[in-house]
Amino acid sequence: MRIAVVAPSSRFDDWEEVAARVIAIAAEAHPGVEIVFHPQCARIDRHFAGTDAEREEALVEVANDPGFDAIWFARGGYGSNRIAGRALARFGPAARAKSWLGYSDAGFLLAGLYRAGYADVAHGPMPRDVVRKGGEAAVRRALAWLAGRSAAALEPGLEAGRRHAAFNITVFGMLLGTELEPDLADHVLLLEEVSEYLYATDRAMFHIASTPSVRRVAGIRLGRIVPEPNDPPFGHDAQWIVRHWCERCEIPYLGRADIGHDSANKVVPFGLL
Amino acid sequence: MRIAVVAPSSRFDDWEEVAARVIAIAAEAHPGVEIVFHPQCARIDRHFAGTDAEREEALVEVANDPGFDAIWFARGGYGSNRIAGRALARFGPAARAKSWLGYSDAGFLLAGLYRAGYADVAHGPMPRDVVRKGGEAAVRRALAWLAGRSAAALEPGLEAGRRHAAFNITVFGMLLGTELEPDLADHVLLLEEVSEYLYATDRAMFHIASTPSVRRVAGIRLGRIVPEPNDPPFGHDAQWIVRHWCERCEIPYLGRADIGHDSANKVVPFGLL
Numbered sequence: 001m002r003i004a005v006v007a008p009s010s011r012f013d014d015w016e017e018v019a020a021r022v023i024a025i026a027a028e029a030h031p032g033v034e035i036v037f038h039p040q041c042a043r044i045d046r047h048f049a050g051t052d053a054e055r056e057e058a059l060v061e062v063a064n065d066p067g068f069d070a071i072w073f074a075r076g077g078y079g080s081n082r083i084a085g086r087a088l089a090r091f092g093p094a095a096r097a098k099s100w101l102g103y104s105d106a107g108f109l110l111a112g113l114y115r116a117g118y119a120d121v122a123h124g125p126m127p128r129d130v131v132r133k134g135g136e137a138a139v140r141r142a143l144a145w146l147a148g149r150s151a152a153a154l155e156p157g158l159e160a161g162r163r164h165a166a167f168n169i170t171v172f173g174m175l176l177g178t179e180l181e182p183d184l185a186d187h188v189l190l191l192e193e194v195s196e197y198l199y200a201t202d203r204a205m206f207h208i209a210s211t212p213s214v215r216r217v218a219g220i221r222l223g224r225i226v227p228e229p230n231d232p233p234f235g236h237d238a239q240w241i242v243r244h245w246c247e248r249c250e251i252p253y254l255g256r257a258d259i260g261h262d263s264a265n266k267v268v269p270f271g272l273l
Numbered sequence: 274m275r276i277a278v279v280a281p282s283s284r285f286d287d288w289e290e291v292a293a294r295v296i297a298i299a300a301e302a303h304p305g306v307e308i309v310f311h312p313q314c315a316r317i318d319r320h321f322a323g324t325d326a327e328r329e330e331a332l333v334e335v336a337n338d339p340g341f342d343a344i345w346f347a348r349g350g351y352g353s354n355r356i357a358g359r360a361l362a363r364f365g366p367a368a369r370a371k372s373w374l375g376y377s378d379a380g381f382l383l384a385g386l387y388r389a390g391y392a393d394v395a396h397g398p399m400p401r402d403v404v405r406k407g408g409e410a411a412v413r414r415a416l417a418w419l420a421g422r423s424a425a426a427l428e429p430g431l432e433a434g435r436r437h438a439a440f441n442i443t444v445f446g447m448l449l450g451t452e453l454e455p456d457l458a459d460h461v462l463l464l465e466e467v468s469e470y471l472y473a474t475d476r477a478m479f480h481i482a483s484t485p486s487v488r489r490v491a492g493i494r495l496g497r498i499v500p501e502p503n504d505p506p507f508g509h510d511a512q513w514i515v516r517h518w519c520e521r522c523e524i525p526y527l528g529r530a531d532i533g534h535d536s537a538n539k540v541v542p543f544g545l546l
Contacts, residue, residue: 203354203447204447207447210452232320236319
């Protein structure tokens with residue numbers, strides 16, 4: 001099995017360290033798996049891992065290369081929305097046969113892929129998670145999913161026979177109404193957030209839960225929210241916020257979920273489990 | 274003329290100082306104008322100027338009181354979206370006869386009012402702007418608009434015979450698709466931002482400009498954007514961002530606008546000028 005790593009979002013300054021560690025883990029845990037970090041990972045253009053054109057070209061190249069079985073997004077940050085629509089329009093049949101994995105800003109791409117009917121799209125750990133505390137476990141989990149479809153990698157609350165999708169709250173709010181928004185009717189939607197003020201999360205949940213297309217989901221489950229401190233404190237916690245907007249917008253609130261910007265982040269395959 | 278001030282968003286800790294200064298300015302510049310700060314301005318509930326119920330009740334009370342000619346939102350921050358839909362549903366005929374003025378978070382209310390066909394809704398300075406450097410001029414400008422329809426208070430690029438609307442970028446992005454979103458087809462849309470990372474503004478402009486309803490505007494004009502510094506720097510300025518997304522989404526970019534989170538912020542009446 002061959003896995004390509006590309007970086008469609010923020011610059012990936014520590015890509016060499018990350019690549020060495022991830023490749024070493026794969027060599028030990030999955031000897032048959034080859035992980036190829038595309039040279040674009042080393043590109044830097046201001047905030048981004050290369051210009052829009054460089055990131056788009058690399059993504060299209062690996063997507064259309066039948067020699068790769070999976071595309072693994074290197075890290076989050078910001079920027080995949082700038083290239084997602086254009087890149088997807090250039091993907092051929094080889095792209096549809098692949099597995100896709102990432103989260104955070106990569107959610108823009110997961111959304112567009114799932115909207116386009118790609119069958120093997122999942123929300124889960126990325127290579128750069130290896131630098132987190134305990135991050136090696138996150139990388140092992142991602143590889144266990146990509147290489148072996150390990151049930152242990154899955155978010156434990158997923159239900160056979162139900163449809164699921166998972167997103168970062170800010171990313172999901174910003175793709176609503178765009179050409180990347182997937183139809184999530186009857187899906188259980190798992191959400192997580194990091195480094196946003198709780199008042200901004202309240203505002204984003206107003207936006208998300210008020211959107212008619214979102215109100216057709218089967219329910220929302222809340223992953224971990226690690227907010228940025230604010231003065232004055234918001235005074236309610238994240239679960240209060242999500243429960244509040246679910247109730248006001250008549251969306252079933254289905255409890256907590258084991259996803260987040262951390263090394264415990266579990267895998268959520270999009271669509272019917 | 275009687276103007277009611279209510280605070281539908283963040284707590285208004287310095288309301289006494291602001292009230293004294295604004296009332297003094299009005300007494301000197303517009304002797305016939307009485308400004309009434311509703312007692313709700315003094316309420317504090319965590320992040321907000323009172324609970325949702327307290328803010329909603331105060332807003333509904335002044336909106337439906339025929340003794341007031343105008344409602345002037347006290348300040349921004351966050352929170353008017355939590356009460357806007359419910360309050361608007363309780364407004365009676367007296368509310369439609371009033372002038373409405375505010376900006377920033379109050380944009381949620383301006384949007385809902387304009388969507389509901391209120392004829393006299395404007396984006397412009399609020400009482401708490403008096404504490405800004407040079408803020409007395411902002412308050413004088415707002416009063417010149419509310420009390421005298423002064424043409425000098427207007428944003429200088431507004432055109433007779435055209436429709437306009439103005440919003441904070443984050444607030445506008447978060448109301449798209451909700452029950453507060455107004456129909457801005459053929460409107461010139463003026464946008465401004467403060468204290469957000471430029472990458473977040475780029476993401477918000479992707480969302481805004483990609484939204485089909487927004488793509489029907491006559492064009493976008495860019496007010497002042499005062500970003501939060503980020504590491505690494507985004508590397509492009511705000512005008513590059515807005516121009517970029519306008520071009521990609523085939524929305525005419527119509528140049529700069531004299532609005533922003535500052536004391537120079539000019540008045541933009543919603544609808545046909």
